[in-house]
Amino acid sequence: MIQFINTILIGLTSGAIYSLMAMAIVLVWRSTRVINFAQAGLALASAYIGYQVMQSVSNYWVALIVAMFAGAALSALIEIAFMRLLLKHTSSGPIASVAPIIATLGLLGIIKAGIAMIWGGQDVVVKPPLSNTGFSIGTHTLVFSPMKLAIVISVATLVLVFSVIFQRTNIGLALRASAFAPEIARLAGVRVDLVRTLGWALSGAAGAVAGLLLTSNGNGSFSPESMEFSLLLISGFIAAVIGGLESLVGAVIGALVLGLVTSFVLMYISGSLFFIAPFVVLLLVLFIRPQGIIGVKAGRRA
Amino acid sequence: MNRRTLISASAVLAVAALTATSLPAQAAEVGVSSTSITLGMTLPMTGTASPGYNKIPGAMKAYFDYLNANGGVNGRSINLKVEDDQYVPTQAVAKTNKLILQDKVMALLAPLGTANNKAVAASVNPARRGVPVLFVNTGFSGFADTKKYPTTYAILPSYVMEAKIMAQYIKDNFAGKTLGLVYQDDDFGTDALKGFTQAGVTFAAKVAYASGSQSATTAAGWVSKLSAAKCDVVILFGVSSATAAGLGTAAALKYAPQWILGSVGGDATTIKAAGVPAGVLYNAVGASFAPATTDMTDDYVKLFSDIYAKAVPGSAFDNNVLIGMNTAFVAAQALKAAGTNPTRASLLAAIDSKGSTFASAALLPLNYSKTSHVGYSGYWFGKYSPTGDLKPVDGKYVLYTTDSGSGAVVKSTWTRPAMPAKGLPQ
Amino acid sequence: MHKLSNKKRLVIFLLLGVAIYFLSGAVDELRVYQGASVAVFVVGISSIILLTGYSGQVSLGQGALLGVGGYAAALMRIHYNAPIWLCFSAAIIVAAIAGALLGLAAARLSGPYLAGTTLALAVGLPSIANQFGLLGGEQGLLFDVGFPPLSLGQDFTQYKWFFWIASLATLIAIFWLQNVMRSRYGRSWKAVRGNDVAAELAGINLTRNKTLAFTLSAGLAGLSGALLAMTIGTVSPSAFPLSLSFSLLTGAVLSGVTTLGGVMIGSVTLVAIPEIAGAVASRLGSSEAVTNNLPGLLVSALLILTVLFVPNGPVEQLRYRREHRVKK
Numbered sequence A: 001m002i003q004f005i006n007t008i009l010i011g012l013t014s015g016a017i018y019s020l021m022a023m024a025i026v027l028v029w030r031s032t033r034v035i036n037f038a039q040a041g042l043a044l045a046s047a048y049i050g051y052q053v054m055q056s057v058s059n060y061w062v063a064l065i066v067a068m069f070a071g072a073a074l075s076a077l078i079e080i081a082f083m084r085l086l087l088k089h090t091s092s093g094p095i096a097s098v099a100p101i102i103a104t105l106g107l108l109g110i111i112k113a114g115i116a117m118i119w120g121g122q123d124v125v126v127k128p129p130l131s132n133t134g135f136s137i138g139t140h141t142l143v144f145s146p147m148k149l150a151i152v153i154s155v156a157t158l159v160l161v162f163s164v165i166f167q168r169t170n171i172g173l174a175l176r177a178s179a180f181a182p183e184i185a186r187l188a189g190v191r192v193d194l195v196r197t198l199g200w201a202l203s204g205a206a207g208a209v210a211g212l213l214l215t216s217n218g219n220g221s222f223s224p225e226s227m228e229f230s231l232l233l234i235s236g237f238i239a240a241v242i243g244g245l246e247s248l249v250g251a252v253i254g255a256l257v258l259g260l261v262t263s264f265v266l267m268y269i270s271g272s273l274f275f276i277a278p279f280v281v282l283l284l285v286l287f288i289r290p291q292g293i294i295g296v297k298a299g300r301r302a
Numbered sequence B: 001m002n003r004r005t006l007i008s009a010s011a012v013l014a015v016a017a018l019t020a021t022s023l024p025a026q027a028a029e030v031g032v033s034s035t036s037i038t039l040g041m042t043l044p045m046t047g048t049a050s051p052g053y054n055k056i057p058g059a060m061k062a063y064f065d066y067l068n069a070n071g072g073v074n075g076r077s078i079n080l081k082v083e084d085d086q087y088v089p090t091q092a093v094a095k096t097n098k099l100i101l102q103d104k105v106m107a108l109l110a111p112l113g114t115a116n117n118k119a120v121a122a123s124v125n126p127a128r129r130g131v132p133v134l135f136v137n138t139g140f141s142g143f144a145d146t147k148k149y150p151t152t153y154a155i156l157p158s159y160v161m162e163a164k165i166m167a168q169y170i171k172d173n174f175a176g177k178t179l180g181l182v183y184q185d186d187d188f189g190t191d192a193l194k195g196f197t198q199a200g201v202t203f204a205a206k207v208a209y210a211s212g213s214q215s216a217t218t219a220a221g222w223v224s225k226l227s228a229a230k231c232d233v234v235i236l237f238g239v240s241s242a243t244a245a246g247l248g249t250a251a252a253l254k255y256a257p258q259w260i261l262g263s264v265g266g267d268a269t270t271i272k273a274a275g276v277p278a279g280v281l282y283n284a285v286g287a288s289f290a291p292a293t294t295d296m297t298d299d300y301v302k303l304f305s306d307i308y309a310k311a312v313p314g315s316a317f318d319n320n321v322l323i324g325m326n327t328a329f330v331a332a333q334a335l336k337a338a339g340t341n342p343t344r345a346s347l348l349a350a351i352d353s354k355g356s357t358f359a360s361a362a363l364l365p366l367n368y369s370k371t372s373h374v375g376y377s378g379y380w381f382g383k384y385s386p387t388g389d390l391k392p393v394d395g396k397y398v399l400y401t402t403d404s405g406s407g408a409v410v411k412s413t414w415t416r417p418a419m420p421a422k423g424l425p426q
Numbered sequence C: 001m002h003k004l005s006n007k008k009r010l011v012i013f014l015l016l017g018v019a020i021y022f023l024s025g026a027v028d029e030l031r032v033y034q035g036a037s038v039a040v041f042v043v044g045i046s047s048i049i050l051l052t053g054y055s056g057q058v059s060l061g062q063g064a065l066l067g068v069g070g071y072a073a074a075l076m077r078i079h080y081n082a083p084i085w086l087c088f089s090a091a092i093i094v095a096a097i098a099g100a101l102l103g104l105a106a107a108r109l110s111g112p113y114l115a116g117t118t119l120a121l122a123v124g125l126p127s128i129a130n131q132f133g134l135l136g137g138e139q140g141l142l143f144d145v146g147f148p149p150l151s152l153g154q155d156f157t158q159y160k161w162f163f164w165i166a167s168l169a170t171l172i173a174i175f176w177l178q179n180v181m182r183s184r185y186g187r188s189w190k191a192v193r194g195n196d197v198a199a200e201l202a203g204i205n206l207t208r209n210k211t212l213a214f215t216l217s218a219g220l221a222g223l224s225g226a227l228l229a230m231t232i233g234t235v236s237p238s239a240f241p242l243s244l245s246f247s248l249l250t251g252a253v254l255s256g257v258t259t260l261g262g263v264m265i266g267s268v269t270l271v272a273i274p275e276i277a278g279a280v281a282s283r284l285g286s287s288e289a290v291t292n293n294l295p296g297l298l299v300s301a302l303l304i305l306t307v308l309f310v311p312n313g314p315v316e317q318l319r320y321r322r323e324h325r326v327k328k
Helices: A001-030 A038-057 A060-091 A094-117 A146-167 A170-180 A180-187 A192-216 A227-243 A248-268 A277-288 B005-017 B053-069 B091-103 B114-123 B158-171 B187-198 B218-228 B241-251 B268-273 B300-313 B318-335 B343-359 C006-025 C029-054 C060-078 C084-108 C111-130 C158-182 C184-194 C196-201 C206-232 C242-255 C260-284 C287-307 C313-327
Strands: B036-043 B075-083 B106-110 B132-137 B153-154 B177-184 B205-209 B232-235 B258-261 B285-288 B378-384 B390-393 B400-401
Touching: A001 A038, A001 A060, A001 A146, A001 A170, A001 A192, A001 A227, A001 A248, A001 B218, A001 B258, A038 A060, A038 A094, A038 A227, A060 A094, A060 A192, A060 C029, A060 C287, A094 B268, A094 C287, A146 A170, A146 A227, A146 A248, A170 A180, A170 A192, A180 A192, A192 A227, A192 A248, A192 C313, A227 A248, A227 B132, A227 B205, A227 B218, A227 C111, A227 C206, A248 A277, A277 C084, A277 C111, B036 B091, B053 B075, B053 B300, B053 B318, B075 B091, B075 B232, B075 C287, B091 B106, B091 B114, B091 B390, B091 C029, B091 C206, B114 B132, B114 B187, B132 B218, B132 B318, B153 C158, B158 B258, B158 B285, B158 B378, B177 B187, B177 B218, B177 B241, B177 C006, B177 C196, B187 B232, B205 B218, B232 B241, B258 C158, B268 B318, B300 B318, B300 C206, B300 C287, C006 C029, C006 C158, C029 C060, C029 C158, C029 C184, C029 C206, C029 C242, C029 C260, C060 C084, C060 C111, C060 C206, C060 C242, C060 C313, C084 C111, C084 C206, C111 C242, C158 C206, C158 C260, C184 C196, C184 C206, C196 C206, C242 C287, C242 C313, C260 C313
Parallel strands: B036 B075, B036 B106, B106 B132, B132 B153, B177 B205, B177 B232, B232 B258, B258 B285
Antiparallel strands: B285 B378, B378 B390, B378 B400
């Protein structure tokens, strides 16, 4: 019984972290119709900035907030300096779908190489602020700790905040309008370019939090080549696709589904299926609903 | 310029690129000049498999620089050319081709990875070219096969050996306890499983993890399974990141069996650097074939850590560094024994005839002979101290030795000879 | 540009074959091996050009299909000791079947959904080798094409033999691919790529069209994988990592993803870049951290520059400029 509960808890925690990355991907997709592979690289860079802050200030939460702003700033910078140029040159033809992927992959490579050159390839440690010792129920220990609780709460808060921004505020409306029909939004007075940059900034912030929380889920150590960050990218993307790429809620649901299913497969079937499980989940979901769980079927333009 | 011209131009470019090679002048022996000997190495310097291993070139170069500053080998300095293969066999082959065919190295030193070494053997075929492949950096038992890989020498004890010895240690010390195992689902893990099965060990819980998936999250799953099976003794036979994840997560989940750490992932310095508190390591059992990296009473450890601290200041002296420098030391002796005019053939002959007498930091002898390319073949067991350093039980090194086949595990009575003066080949 | 007749193209290919024959005699062993690697990429990149450039579908998992082909070839060789041409055929067929299955699933998916699925495939498929003992696990299987026949002489090196086999296979594959692209299938792909609604109205069955593209592209990928297995003498999961899929995509972009004409550029660049980057790094390198990571940085930078300034590839770029010059 306790194993079952633990499996759920493990899945929920990892799903929560992936959901931040999935949200970041959906945010960029919805505002620019681009899948930003560099997102994980930005998350990594933000985590390193958090580490640097920890070296001087020694307060995790301060570091987290600085990292968040750094992630937002870096992401906005990339949108302004890079993506606009890219989309101008490659707006049509088959290259249009492939070019942003390649370009953001290139960006990912540059960020990773840059980090390794500045901080070196060995592990650095950001000590998690809360204990990772599991809560006890009688003689059993749950795979849930104050730190993991904090992670889940942080994620839930961010999801709520982002949803409110998107659904309830004028800025959110402007964001959605700029993605859906940029020309019309411009005519309505929306500063489309600015709004797009904002979308990227929000995405960068979400990614930064995902990155730092990811390290706190364990020992707090990471390096440019950390397994966890490569997995973050891939899992975040797959989760976003499962959820439908169209809504933040979808991203969260997709991530939770991915986290839970993977957790069950690993626990009850075999640990070696770690890389195969996401593929199977994805195939199943897309087979039943090709537009993802909460996706919207694109209308046919007659 | 029109399209057709461009296509032809690109074809011409390709031809030009392929033909633009200058062949260097012929040397007496490939890779040997009157002043230097060039060796080549491929390993992951970047990429997901690189953490930890990418310290090895720095460690080896530190020793070679020290050696060269003290006269080198028979008056020649040793140069090490290192190429990054990112742990991908295609790149390992391409870079090895570059080392052998373009850089004209005399021999390959410590190439890393089972799949990579197999690809190099199959494609580059150093055996057919007479290129020595010294001291491959993998515990795969197959590379000691002199018929399949006539110019290849293993150095690390094989994973099968380690599993058999560990099984013996468990029989001697933990008989009757419920056993658990965490292993990586590749040749590393399956080789070990072979050894455990052969020794007749049964596990209440066998947890496999996909290589590349080890993290705090997946480790929570391992711990859940192990505690559900009520294992008293758990062998962690994975890489360092897996060991760190397993130990850290188990502590967080208040699961504290008797840990036995495999040598690959058991380096105390690396585990502690990954954030595992020393208290968690305390009393775990660990295995090694070299002295503990914190044992400053050992001549080799003291000398090597001194050299390394001067060459790469600020970098931790861990197991990867110690073993790397030791391998460089053994290679230097092999080159010296190859004579004043070393050739590839004389190098191979030197290891075959004199290899078993080479000095090394390890607490076990090298087993080289005309019929054996097996290097070290055993381990000593220790327990981690309250400060998380591996120390031999009761302060005495007790060494077990065996083979990769069905031979029994026996205690070794070999004592390591004193380190040669200044740690240089005599 | 005038389209060459089939007979003229056949002659050109035969001449290319002869040129390659003489080339292989004139260059040293390292370059011959690199030539074989270039051939692997030519076939691999052309599979992407077919799938993405012509049929407009993005696959981030072509590397997995190369793996399917490589393993199929290796298994044929190990268990049936089949002759090499049969091993390659098995590679093509098995990969094509996998591609057909993938295509059927993918026909309903578009853009990022397809990208996500193929990405998951690229990550998941290689690890299947660890599940079944037959597939050899992490250490892999051997793929030995054997030594060159004695009739070619004592000095005929193994690598030259690889180069000959790879070049022959590549020439045949590209010739065949050009035929396909000029056929009605090629035209129907271009139609769907341009405007899928109009194409459907014109009577093209979208599902069949897309699945066919996937199938044929996968077959080519399978051949590329078998050639890759030949050059490294083994197959293992680590030989078909995610980075392989990305490299092929990169090569396709460098070549110009919509046309076969520039495929050599992308292939040669992919093989040459690590060498050039390494040389530059060792000359510039200061600290070890910089030297190790500089090649990665340079490759990524090149990629970005290409995508920004030569997005359609050099061949298309020149044609575009020529057309516009004429218009003035």
